[in-house]
Amino acid sequence: MSGAPGTRVPGPLVLGGRSFSPGQLLVMAIVNRTPDSFYLPGVTWDEGAALERVHQMVAEGADILDVGGVPAKPADEVTVAEEIRRVVPFIATVRAAYPELVISVDTWRHEVGRAACEAGASLLNDTWGGWDPELTDVAAEFGAGLVCSHAGGLPPRTRPFRVSYPDVLADVLDRVLGLAERALRAGVDPAGIVIDPAHDFGKNSWHSLEITRRLGELTATGWPVLMSASRKDFVGETLGAAVGDRLSGTLAVTAVGAWLGARIFRAHDVAPTRQALDMVAAIRGDLLPARMVRGLA
């Protein structure tokens, strides 16, 4: 830790024994073990279909797989046992198929996090902003990474209702840095701590545009920033686009986020995201272009 309070010198992100340098832009591919997620509901509900999707996502350049068993939206309750049933055996299957792949579990529950880590997960994507403090202890116990998110203090699976912030970015910073401090105190490996402003979570679409525009204030903390914007409502509301028509908007958000220093991009569409990120990385000078011939023959 150095510099202003809560800031640090950017360093490698270490997850599951793999190390990712600050210049690397990582695709976190979404696999929902749910029948009712908002985009392509049920497409990976079947385990065989889910594994096929994993094969495809890895081939397309996914660096991290994010497995979730409970949709963010309010709907029928998913019990701890059911969530474990949905995600844990699948994580074990993926771990066996891809020993090197970083597997993340998208959960707010420490029981699920524990079972997932035992099955091979090495990142806990706590999207609901530290609702269950014991999840942090699981990360520490297993040497797993932890995503520290801002959900505006909302309970899991609730929607924002007339939420307002004097300064949404300040609120995000306060929350995610507080969670990161809590994680450090609990013994979580600092090299595995990630912060996420969590677009749409506890935010209206104006808020999500604001945190996108000011993402540089988050990356300036030195913590690796995760951007989870894929096909979300703020993209849809901004463009007047239905969920199936939000890829272009998502990629624009992705490119802006990468330019402003975010390092992980949670995505449904791995190949286009990988391509957008590679383009940004090449513009930044962090990635050699594939093949340059024009004007050089």
Added chain:
Amino acid sequence: MNRGAPSVIRAAVCPSPPLLAAELAGRADVLPGLRTACAAAVARLLAANPDVVVVTGAGAATATWDPDDRLDLSGYAPALGTGGKPGLPLAVGLGAMLLDAAGYAGPRVLQAVDEQAPPAECLGVGASLPGLAPRVGLLAMGDGSARRGVAAPGYLDPRAASFDASVERALREGDMAALTGLDPDLARDLLATGRAAWQVLAGAMSAPGTASGPAGRVLYADAPLGVGYFVAVLDPPDREPVPVPRA
């Protein structure tokens, strides 16, 4: 020929696309066959044990550059600032790069020749080279037409193929008169940047005391990206084979 007289003991001919600097191509291995041929030609040149290697290639003016100068790639790829010498002509810089890649650390002369220089001036530059040392090696850097096809940098010129074919034949047959006779205006029209360097070569290898044309061997002749590339090695005709030093 008087064996004690200074002379060009061997010459290598290589093209000068920026892509010869591999880092300019990005992650891809572009023109690997050309690269291999250039390395082979330079290795042959150095195997002749030259006292000095003269690198010649077209530039904005006829001038000798500091032997320690190296190509500045930043003009071609600002992201790849390499700390080279601004203004060092591409062809000369790439020749220096080839020598470096071959591990050559001996004396070198970086001799640019005005790309617009008339043949007589180029021949004169060449004729002065044998006097530099008893055993002079020459690395002539230059390209054929950049108008070899519709996808070529300069688009298709129907005269390009025959122009390049005449150069290839001249290199293969050691026909220095044919190189001497290359028309500067036609070469300019065809974006053939090698004309001046090849005429330096002709001047060097036609120097007094050289009985007849050199023996040429063409290692590469193709235009995979629409620009004519030639790699060749030329030996004076009346020389004993030069022993290859033990590596």
